[in-house]
Amino acid sequence: MEGASGTDESGELPEADAPSEDADAPSEDADMSSGAFVVAQPFLRAAQVRLPEESPDPGVLPTITLLERAASRDADPDGLPLPADELLAGQYRLLRPLGHGWMGEVYLALDTNVDDREVAIKILHPDQAAAAAGALIRERRALVDLSHEDIIRVFNYGRHPEVGDFLVLQYVDGLTLEEVRARAQVNSDEFGGRRFHEFVLAYGVRILAALGYLDRLGKVYGDLKPDNVMHDGTTTKIVDVGSVREARSPGPTTEGFRAPTVGPHGGSTRRDDLFSLGETLRRLSGLGRSPRDLADLSSLDRLSGPADRPEDEATGTDALPEPPGMTAPPPKGLGLLSLARVLHRATRAKEAERFATAREMEEQLRGVFRELRSLRTGMETFEPSPLFLQSPYALDGGLGSAPPLTRWTAPDAPAAHAPPSPAEVAQRLPVPRPDPHDAQHTQVSRLADAAPEALLQHTAEWPETPEVHLLRCRIRLRVPGGRTDAAERELTAAEALIGPERAPYDWRLDWHRGLLALGRGQVGTARGHFDRVYAAIPGEYAPKLALGYCAERLGHWREALTFYEAVRLRNPSLGSAAFGAVRARLALGGEHSRDDAVRALDAVPQHSRHRTAARTAAVRVGVEHVRTAGRPEEAAERLREVLERLTRLFHAHGLTDEGARTRMTAEAWETVWGALTRGVLDAPGLAELAAGAGRRLGLPSDEPGLRRDLSGRYVALAHQAARSADPEDAAVAEILLDRAYEVRPLAFRHRRDSPWLGTRVTSRLRTIAHPPAPGGSAGTVRE
Structure with a gap:
């Protein structure tokens, strides 16, 4: 091969003396100050490996310098x-x-x-x-x-x-990828430990650029393997160019890296090259003994292991069992599963089940790289999805909104953080980008959002294409009270147009089958469809978001948290992942569950469209924490935090709706009053709390003032309830008035055995909200 690789054609390293007992340790001359290690092992060529700065670029590699060329x-x-x-x-x-x-x-x-x-x-x-x-x-x-x-x-x-x-x-003189693997297996710290797998994907991204170039010329490489790729400095080179030939022409291949579909004389296609690359990357990572092992390593069953499985210190999720023989420590959280899946897709025995093009495989390698990096570092690694449009919905299940008026029907009941309904999620999950090769791509891409009935009318005369039918499938799932049968007919029509040869491998059909199953409330069935989408496009975030929701609805909380965290850390702007992670953490419980939940909400950045919902939820989770705090000093500290967050929510984080602000303030004042009545907060503590909250929030500094202000808030909420068109809200008005008179410091109270005052007030509220028609009379709130 071209270059001083130090290997022969078999891929075996040159014979050498046995390593010393401390062969795994860096030499005494190792430069530890800047991420560089100089390791001179008896069976490895002396080289210096310098790690690059942390970067979201999936093409960045270490600098490898041979100490003797x-x-x-x-x-x-x-x-x-x-x-x-x-x-x-x-x-x-x-x-x-x-x-x-x-x-x-x-x-x-x-x-x-x-x-x-x-x-x-x-x-x-x-x-x-x-x-x-x-x-x-x-x-x-x-x-x-x-x-x-x-x-x-x-x-x-x-x-x-x-x-x-x-x-x-x-002339290129560097390490072959086989030598890189051998070095990492001896001392993975040279390559950043777990970070090594990100470099494996970076090799893949670089090699795919070369394979894509050859494909555009009508050529294949045919004999890709670790010994035929060299790492020189910060670059890679495919060597032994004698393997390059026209597609399907005879040529050299290597057992173990040759795809099952390669001809008897080495005739290869571009998908065969992608198989060889997938096997090359699998060997580098040390995932399994053969491509067949990847099926087990990528199964969802690995997410539902024993209850005593160790917890991943970075993500708070269960650490997956480490497969034996890995070159470096495995990726964290869901990363191991996603890495196994992307390599499994590339190395499937059936050609139609593999990646179709170098670009398609590169997109998924880049996506898995972003996931691995974010799970390892906790840092955002954002890149717009090539396959999905980001959903504008937070899927918060109401946690990101001010408490509804019905909350005051049972104010002491424990908080329930229910996820949104399956039908709602079916309508609000991310939407696949239209296929650019579809005849109606432009029209589908430009279609503005509107009422589903109007959209169905607008698209009724459009020519039938797969994308048009998939669009109508989603629209019909949004029709209020509509039947899912019509959506299923649209999906069947799309499948027929795609054709029997392509349809079994088109992940868009499984995505819409999953949506359809959610629309029917069949969460377990939906999980199976989304699992197949995840297998097809393991670098995408949307199927992981859907699988997290399915796991949540099925009560698989650790699995749900694993999926949600993988999406949230990669792109904190996605409110749906943050809220899903919060619900999962609160359901799992634990000493730090609420703190971890609030941190996830705080990580939603200011530029996200879901920032206000996230900050609202952080206040509400904090309120619950105060109510369950055992020690007075803990309750006081949590109260200070809640009031600080409430101030920022009103004046910096975008909650401008007066009705919502009134409900949020009433809930906060209730919490302070509850702390007083339980004895975890005294009068000096209330005065200190009010002084710290600041004038803009307006927390009263003494008990009588707090009771008067809270009473006024209840009356304001009663006004909201009386004006509401929701019958449940209207029925809350009298309950709120009861609370107003119970908490105010004067002795006037609305009692059930003497209702005249409450009746007069609620009748007045009803008159304001619903003036009587001429000749009629105002109604009254029922006792």
């Missing part, structure tokens, strides 16, 4: 096919052997016509010349024009009487 050693005339004083073709001075590829030997040489530039010369073995001459001629004519930064350059070609045909190639 082949070009730095003395010439070796004994191993050369020409005398030391003879120039090859009158131009190239051979220095030493470098290795061999499938067609011949490779030598280091100097180009005396270009400032003694270092080059690699590839010469056929004499006994192979006759059989391979045709291939070499085709190779030199086609490959000299190849120009891609991740493929080794072919500078020239020629013939020398004594050695035959030769190629002049770019």
